[in-house]
Amino acid sequence: MIEHAEPEPSRPLRSWIRSSPGTHLWLLIIAITSVIVVIAPDRVEHVLLHRNSSNIHQLVKHPVRALLSSAFWIANPASLALYAVLFEVFHAHVERWLGTLRWLLIVATAHVVATLVSQKALLTAIQDHRAPRSMTHVVDIGVSYGLAAAAGVLTYRLTGPWKWFYLAGVVAFFGLPLVTGGTFTDLGHAIALSVGLLSWPLTRNVVSREKHPVFHVKHGWLPSSRPR
Numbered sequence: 001m002i003e004h005a006e007p008e009p010s011r012p013l014r015s016w017i018r019s020s021p022g023t024h025l026w027l028l029i030i031a032i033t034s035v036i037v038v039i040a041p042d043r044v045e046h047v048l049l050h051r052n053s054s055n056i057h058q059l060v061k062h063p064v065r066a067l068l069s070s071a072f073w074i075a076n077p078a079s080l081a082l083y084a085v086l087f088e089v090f091h092a093h094v095e096r097w098l099g100t101l102r103w104l105l106i107v108a109t110a111h112v113v114a115t116l117v118s119q120k121a122l123l124t125a126i127q128d129h130r131a132p133r134s135m136t137h138v139v140d141i142g143v144s145y146g147l148a149a150a151a152g153v154l155t156y157r158l159t160g161p162w163k164w165f166y167l168a169g170v171v172a173f174f175g176l177p178l179v180t181g182g183t184f185t186d187l188g189h190a191i192a193l194s195v196g197l198l199s200w201p202l203t204r205n206v207v208s209r210e211k212h213p214v215f216h217v218k219h220g221w222l223p224s225s226r227p228r
Helices: 012-019 021-039 042-051 056-061 063-072 077-098 100-127 133-137 144-157 161-179 184-197
Strands: none
Touching (some): 012 021, 012 077, 021 042, 021 063, 021 077, 021 100, 056 063, 056 100, 063 100, 077 144, 100 144, 100 184, 144 161, 144 184
């Protein structure tokens, strides 16, 4: 069982941040790296994004650094506000529900597995001359694999018919690009979503910070509430 501190009703913002510290620390680091990208000269920005990418070149030379650092940068700092919203909608809810350790285990596993499998698929395509060799240096950074995993595991937080509508929606969102000729990133998203969906055992025996599911159906159909 997981013990969670009670929220502070008089300080809702502070309570929300303290109840999902991993989410907000991660978001803070992304905000800092985004500011660095904005203020850096173009040449420095290019070096930073490539050095912190989890592409084939970096994975071969610096596998641990590439996997870790790529989770803290986004290619387009203008997308920071969007990512902030997505973090609050998905990561914060999952962390508050499962606790920081289980949430981190799921999103970290998804990030690593999706990156390695998608880059292996890209390497195979390069070796078979279906993709240019320059793709070994493609910029592959961002947080969308972790978001896909969080979106997947959040399925088990929903109840009633909303669970199946939500599941159909996320499967379509991440699956359709893949089956209609998607890129290696689309493959990574599908894998990360699968990791989240396969994390059902980690959702058992949880004492949540949240009193109610994200969607709650009682006596009717009333809800209670692609970049990488």
